[in-house]
Amino acid sequence: MIFALILGFALLLIGIYGMLSQRNLIKIVISFSIADTGTHIIIVAIGYLRGRTAPILDKAIDIANATHKVVDPIPSALVLTAIVIGLAVTALMLSFIIELYKKKKSLSIDDYQELKW
Amino acid sequence: MIKKIFVALAIFGLFSIFLPIMINFDFHQNLSELSTQYVKGSVEDLNSQNVVTSVIVTYRGLDTLGEVTVLFLATAGIGFLLKKRKGKKRVASELLQTSSSFLSVVIIMFGIFIFSHGHLTPGGGFQGGVMIASAFLLLMLSDVNLELNHTILQFIESLSGAFYVVVGLIGLVLTIGFLNSKIIPLGEYGNLFSAGAIPLIYSFVGLKVGSELTNILDAMGGD
């Protein structure tokens, strides 16, 4: 599905743009999760086959002919994993932010530049 | 200002990398050979209706084990990072506590339903696990005392993970491969007790994910 693909890339770019332009730490993580969502949409879009249904072979689908009836299950499986991993990373990032905030009371990434050169 | 220009350049550059993909993209008309085998195999070899579940739990079981581990790591990391502080408790109304307790039991039941039917219907261990976690979230938000449940949660988390590994090990002991779901009879197609060890594994995944997510929420939401 080309529109979903374009949507995915658009969200990915928006997310990366946010990561590059926003100073606020939480905003950066939000942008990161938007980019992640974009990536997931891209993956699902790749697996889509026109006019087919979900790869669940219940009574509604003729099992013998199933391979011509369902969309690709692999991207779905991959995305599922990726979503969970995305959550894990996001949560960890946020807890880092909480700790950083405790230390310095600032959410701006510009205030965390002591280490350099 | 210079930075803005560079950001714009970066985004434009990425766009021009992606553009040819979007323009030249040619959707497949048929399943790849691998997917075809998965769709066929899900029925023939594993007796599982949900092909995605077959792929996740069996064919790419190692991924899923890894995925559970990732979540586990995040829990451990967050627990490590945010040491809990004892805060004073607000006392919510009894009505709210009771009703949310009741509601959360219902949600937990629903979660269990989702992960035990992962091979039949959409959803599975992860989605079911989230359900369980959200039940606990409800309890947390309505300030039900969770002190007691902590040890139990930890046990559930540890043991369900360990059992997952053990189920995988059985396959190895029987020399049919790590994480093989045919260690249990495949059952009748379409039944709850079918598809070999898939429901069992997904249940452990569900329990583990549920307790892990609860822990994350607890660590981050706690005072």
Add this chain to the structure above:
Amino acid sequence: MVNPIFILILSLAAGFLLSIFEKGGRKLSLTVFYGVLSFNVFVIAEWFYRIVFLSEPALIINTAGFTAPLSINLRLGLQESFVLLFTNFTGLMAAIYLFRKFIKSHISSLILYLILIMGINGLVMTRDLFNMFVFMEIVSISTYALTILTKTRDSLTAGFKYMIAGGTASIFFLLGVVFVYYFTGNLNLDFITQSDFSHFGLISLFLLAMAVFIELKPFPANGWALDVYQSVNSGITSVIAVVNSAGIFFVFYKISPLLPVHLLHILGIAGVITFFFSNLMGLKQTNAKRLLGYSSIGQIGLLVASLSFTIHYQTSLIYLIVGGFFVNHLIAKAGLFWLTGIVEKENLKDWGVLKNNKSLLILFGVLLFALSGLPPFPGFWAKWEFIKILTQTKMFWVVGTILLGSLFEIIFLFRWFTIAVKGDIDSNEKEIPFEFSKLFPIALFSGIILLISVAIMKSYYDFTLIQLLPIIAVLGVYLLDFIPSKIKGFLSLIVVGIYGYYLYPFESNLQLFFGIIFIVGSAINIIGTLNRKNLSQGFYGFLLMMIFSFGNLIIAKTYLEFFLAWEFMTISSFVLILRGNKAQMASLMYMIFSTAGAYLMMVGFSYAPALNSNSVLINSIANVQLPVLSIILLAIGFMIKSGSFGVHIWLPEAHAEAESDVSPFISAILLKAGVFGLLMIGISYIKNTPSFDVFYFVGWFGVITALVGAFLASFQEDAKRLLAYSSMSQVGYIVASIAILSHLGWLSAMYLSFNHMMFKSALFIAIAGVYYRTHTRTMYEMGGLIKKMPLSYITVLISIIAVSGVPPLSGFGAKWLIYSSFIEKGWYFQAGVLFFSSGVSFLYLYRLIHTIFLGQLKYEHQDIKEAPIWFIIPQYIFMAGIMAISMNPNLIIQPLNSIVGHYFQSAILIDGYNITSSLGNWNGNLVMMVTMGVFIVPLLFLKLYNGKTQKVEQFNIVYAAERPESPQTTHIAHNMYAHYRKALGGWGKPRIWNFWHEATEWSHSFGDFFRHIYTGNGQTYILHIILYIVVIYIILGV
């Protein structure tokens, strides 16, 4: 024989259950933790043994009861088992290092650590791309969380930057994986080949490769990594820099067969650029861990480059090159990171504390030398073979960049080393606490890297014991270091004697000649070291190492053997020089120039055609047509060692600042190694004359060196510096006469070499004796010592006559031969310059003897005695040699004539005591007789007719007015030749010194400039990453 999948399963299960074990106490969980880590090592070690020694085939492990590509499979072959053994072992060692931390920290840290190691294992073994992504995330997340094992604000900040950078990379990795699936319908590496991709499909590989590449920290998209290295707990840093890097590098290795050649090439070049710039920027670093971070990043860049450039060669050398860089960098880096955790000094300046802790210092030295890519460590062999491949494929830019980067690395690493050995320390500095759990891994790793080095030398190159002798000497003497130094000295003499006897029947007399200079000369000089009183720990080990490398130089049969001996010689002499009291700067300069020379030689040898005989190099090289480039590079390399003009500035420092009994070795013998090298290329040159007359320029350099050295020597106040510049000048003569490439020229070069070895040794030992008594090297602070140290005076007198080339002593013959050869060759102008510099040399020689021995005795020197006997003995052995040659020059001329006759038609006629060349004849005996006569007759006359000499009371000086503040500076001896300096005008300025000083400043400023791209802002770092990907894409498209 345990199924390797158990190392994943057991770690996972233990990780899941650790929090339950924790209920039974920390002891239980620690037991499980270390038990599992050890189990992993054990299992992998067994598989490694089976695969390597029992040649079992690679093991493929399918999961889920299906074969790949349906299911995910794991592979355990040679490469996997090697990497896994390495990572698991390092992981275990780092865990031991962190033992004290793990006793106290939260249980989660154990879990995270265990699963981190599990993740690396999975990452290495899995063949499935998406599974790789999952394991990569496991590794990343546990690493992110572990960065705050020691929770500071810095480590939190660094951890966060690391997370967003890693998160960005993982998005690209995921995209890459999915597009690979889209284009090939497969996710398993075993079922995907490069041909599955359409041209357009390569985009997926590009994304994949870039994501992995970003994780490998290329310049400039690597600021986040530097912050992590700097701020995170040393134990964890070592894991990140070593175990993680190894795992991710292996991922790169796994996907590299898929990548198109031009992409690999670009990534290789990017790796080289990373190597260059991180070392350049390292120059300016003062923080120890950040410095290691820069070095780490650079080395990974080199590793990537080595893989990218060699993967398409189907030779087993790849294992040596990539494996060598891999092992070398990672082991050394792990050890050094651990050391920073023990020393706990952030600023490099404070590392002087190490000198009070000998065992730590030795470990530091071993690891640092390994990291610098010096032999015998694996990095050296890898670099040698890698440069060889690059040179032969004419990738000179890459070679130059890599070697320049390596040179920068040498500069900052050795600066660090010299600080550790010689740096200042606070007097109230506390001792470094001893913690066994922290020291043990470092010691083990140092031992392992030495073992691997020896294993490579024995198995890959088939070196004999004799080539290993220099290392054995250091290690052996270290074990015997408790013996008093006098006994060690005598033992060394015996050992050198046995070594010389072992070498003795040489293939050619040229070898014999240099054998005498190197081995016999050294042996006599060892006598001078017997004066040492204390234990002199480490001294004799490195002295023997140097002498053995001299010997190995002349019996080398291949370029590599020659170069190996050369490098050993450099290392040992560096350490010997560093022992001097104020030698920190001098030894560093020596090391830098030597390394630069060595790199040029490395390229020169790499570019030279292969040898095809089993003879020694100095013979077989005659059959080889060396390309002009090789000749130029080799000549420069050898001339740096012999202190030629322009690259001489290390020489006076090193010769002067070395301990006084070391200086004769450095000045009289070590310089001859350069002479030997020049003769060696000369031999190839005369048999196969190249199109471009390189030696014409070498000749000019020699002539200028002779002149400049003489001038500079005249202006020195320091006796040893004067002698050092004199050596420079003398070697200039030798180099110039070699460049003549004629019978007379070489004859004089060798004659002078021998002569110089003797008189310069004698002079340095004499000055050593003077210094030993007066504790000063500044000449104007001495005077009148003739009465107190007459024996030393006689040595100096005879030696300077021998140097200056006035009759009757041996130097006269040398000069006669040289001028004859120049005139015969038609280099009249050069001969004139040399003649002039001979005149200049009178100035400094006069100054030497006058200011030290003549004039008035200083008050504070009233009570001093003659130099110790151990200094007198070698002096008089050399005196005897000089006298013998002077009386009968044919003792040496005759054998030299036959040696040189092997290469040129003889141009002289020897008849009794008489030597005839086309320009006249020289009868050494007659000259001696006549001169003695001329000398004795007036002496007798004066004695007879002028017998009454009047004794004047010393210090009988009447001051005209005030007593000057510092009386010495008013003495004639102070700034003796100031008027000549004035006469030189602008020529007297230290231009060369300034040039090198400016070069240093500039490179440091460049380094400083570039490192400012690391603004410290995590967002900028992501911008770097994105722009980096875009730029590589554009380059790829062009």
Add this chain to the structure above:
Amino acid sequence: MISTIIIILGIIMIVAGIIAVHLKNLLAAIIVSGAISLLASIIYLILGSPDVAMTEASIGAGLTTIVFLFALNKARKEDKND
């Protein structure tokens, strides 16, 4: 039909994305990004991946949003404590 829905949803999501990135109010930004995930799950459903849709709805839209809110809440609490 499917295309139309995706185009409409897509435009909404892109606009929401831009808004979420630029919003000054963090709470609103979090909510908007949660909404994006929710819409994404509808798209997954349309594209024949109900499993993914469920996961995205529960994890992407649900849990992630809650985790964000918790983090924001914690940061605010820190402010109050001082």
